[in-house]
Amino acid sequence: MLTAPTSLCPNPMRVHSIVQETPDVWTIGFLPEAGYNYQPGQYTLVCVDDDPNTLRAYTISSSPGAGAFLTITVRRIENGVGSNWLTRKVKVGDYLWLSDAQGSFTCADIYDSKYLMLAGGCGVTPIMSITRWLLVNRPKADIVVYYNVRTPDDVIFANEWKMLAGEYHDRLTVTMMAEDKAAGDFLPGRLSPEILRENIPDIAERTVMTCGPAVYMALVEQWAKALGVPPEKFYKEQFHVAAECISDDAGKVTLSVDHLRQNFSVAKGTSLLVALEQNGVSVVSACRSGVCGACRTKVLGGNFTVTSRETLSKQEIDAGFVLACSCKIQGNIVIE
Ligand code: FES
Structure with a gap:
């Protein structure tokens, strides 16, 4: 057993799988030892580095009701204590301790017929959890996803996006955008208000949910507002590392x-x-x-x-x- 329970992290999880998604992103699958309640889009705190005082927050990338396993998806960050420990040291069969699920970025209480999901980079993790859940639990909902990455190699859950887009082709549209090396189905460049206006003419009728770098989400919020999305239908994940640079x-x-x-x-x-x-x-x-x-x-x-x-x-x-x-x-x- 690698870590011990704490008051914040009382939930034991056995590591069941570790899957590399991209050159620097891994998905770790857990089998909860005693069940685990969460909503799509929420995150969990993980006790890392064999130290009960070292906690890191990761989005839960699985969806409730879709299988026995809970997954978190982790980008390895240079010098990042949590991400390096999780992606280098943790092995299948180890035990980790997680907090109860946290966060209010979830679709569980939203009932709409149309959704727009906008993800940037690693921000796709809650977007996948939510999209997967909506496809099953809002069976008539029409869902449009725009996912921005640096290069096509950086797409997280590449196979699952393809699989979902095929299985739910009548109500799920997934568009990938790559800043560099865009080819095939990828749109080149970054999301823009023009792309949203031209490709999603009914954007004002959709629930819009976004997760990505803070700057990306701020722009998306501005564009959504300008295109008529009411504030009560716009949701962004607040979970991001705040800028800490002080002159x-x-x-x-x-x-x-x-x-x-x-x-x-x-x-x-x-x-x-x-x-x-x-x-x-x-x-x-x-x-x-x-x-x-x-x-x-x-x-x-x-x-x-x-x-x-x-x-x-x-x-x-x-x-x-x-x-x-x-x-x-x-x-x-x-x-x-
Ligand atoms: S570290 Fe989460 S509120 Fe400060």
Whole structure:
């Protein structure tokens, strides 16, 4: 057994399969030891690196009701602790511990007759989970998928997309776009408002769901709005790594960690999570984007702003808790 259960990750999973999807993406299949409830599009926290305090968040790429296995799909990132451990060290037969399923990016409560799924890169993982589920559970729904990749070799779930498009040809259309080396069925370049307008004239009547790099999703949201998609029919995955780059001239402030009796000089504007990590103070984190609640930290005083309070109760907020990943240090600050 590789890791132990924690309060956040109490669900034992036996690794059943490890399949390479692209040169840098693997899908890991688990057999839940004691069942596992989730909705299509949700993600899970995984205890990685044999350390109960090291958590990483991964989208569940399988769909509930479609087989006994749960899968996560992982891109190996240079120096990424979680992705390197999962794709290099973990073997079939090992046990891992997962959190309960999390996240609100799901189609389970959406009832529509037309959907548009827009995926960029690895953001296709929840889009596959959702599309597969909709095809079975919304049997009359018409679904259009646009999937952007760098090159055709980067398509994740290539065979399954082909298989689904063939099996459900009367109500599923899948278009792949490649920035480089587009050939055959691939459209060259990136998604644009012109492509959406010309190819999906009924876009305003569709539920639009998107997942991909933050910049991609921001553009998609802008275009969808301009093309008449009502805000209540537009859904984007909030789960992405927030930009952490702070210029040196932003100014230095003091971060005091009360229980360590230590002060650190940090750049104003840095997230509290990054500032702590840069100074060797360990913080449990997973999504790093204000969604999972893993990095809950108590602030005793100081100057800061927050961008997310998801999962924090009113009592916790009143008591001074913040999500370290979503707390920007604006001046001297003291944490417990
Ligand atoms: S790491 Fe998930 S909310 Fe901060």
